[in-house]
Amino acid sequence: MSRRAQENLIAVALLALFGAVIWMCQDFGSRARLIPMPLAVFGIVLTLIQLAWQNLGSTDALQMDMIAVDPLAAAAGEETKKSEGPRKRVTWRHEVGALIMVAVLLALTLVLGPFPAVFLFTGGYFIVTRQYSWRASLIYTSLLTAAAYLLFVVALQIQPYHGLLAPLFERIG
Numbered sequence: 324m325s326r327r328a329q330e331n332l333i334a335v336a337l338l339a340l341f342g343a344v345i346w347m348c349q350d351f352g353s354r355a356r357l358i359p360m361p362l363a364v365f366g367i368v369l370t371l372i373q374l375a376w377q378n379l380g381s382t383d384a385l386q387m388d389m390i391a392v393d394p395l396a397a398a399a400g401e402e403t404k405k406s407e408g409p410r411k412r413v414t415w416r417h418e419v420g421a422l423i424m425v426a427v428l429l430a431l432t433l434v435l436g437p438f439p440a441v442f443l444f445t446g447g448y449f450i451v452t453r454q455y456s457w458r459a460s461l462i463y464t465s466l467l468t469a470a471a472y473l474l475f476v477v478a479l480q481i482q483p484y485h486g487l488l489a490p491l492f493e494r495i496g
Contacts (some may be wrong), residue, residue: 327377334374341366356478357369424448437475442468 324332344363348356431440445467449460475481 330377331374334370334377337370338367341370354479376470432484432486434487436484438468438472438483439486441471 341363344359345367348360348363351359428440428444431444435443442464446460446464449455449464450457454460455463478481
């Protein structure tokens, strides 16, 4: 089977998958369709563009030699590697650290709710990693939290989970 036939077969399989998603979404409510339906339609459009591009366009533009190396790019790559120094090896401590970060985010979400968790976790991450100054961290964290709030609460009208501490604050207020 030629490569073009294989690519067309995969594209048809993707079209069938996206079509199945659209067909399954017909039983969903209008709000439940807000995510899968646009994604499936977007996937169909991109797959159709890909099919047209690979079948109607010039075959010369689609050919590439994966083994050929540009000598100028290879020389630039060697210089970049020398200036970067040796690569750090991933150890089990890095893996445990990443798992702890995920656990902290999940715990914050469970106890405080998603929006305070996003604010605290993102701000803490930016400050601890020194990605930005404390002022820039606060600005970016506030913008990210506001964007998440506007998307989920205002645009999609989803009532957020308020966390395990919500009853404590209801009694005080």
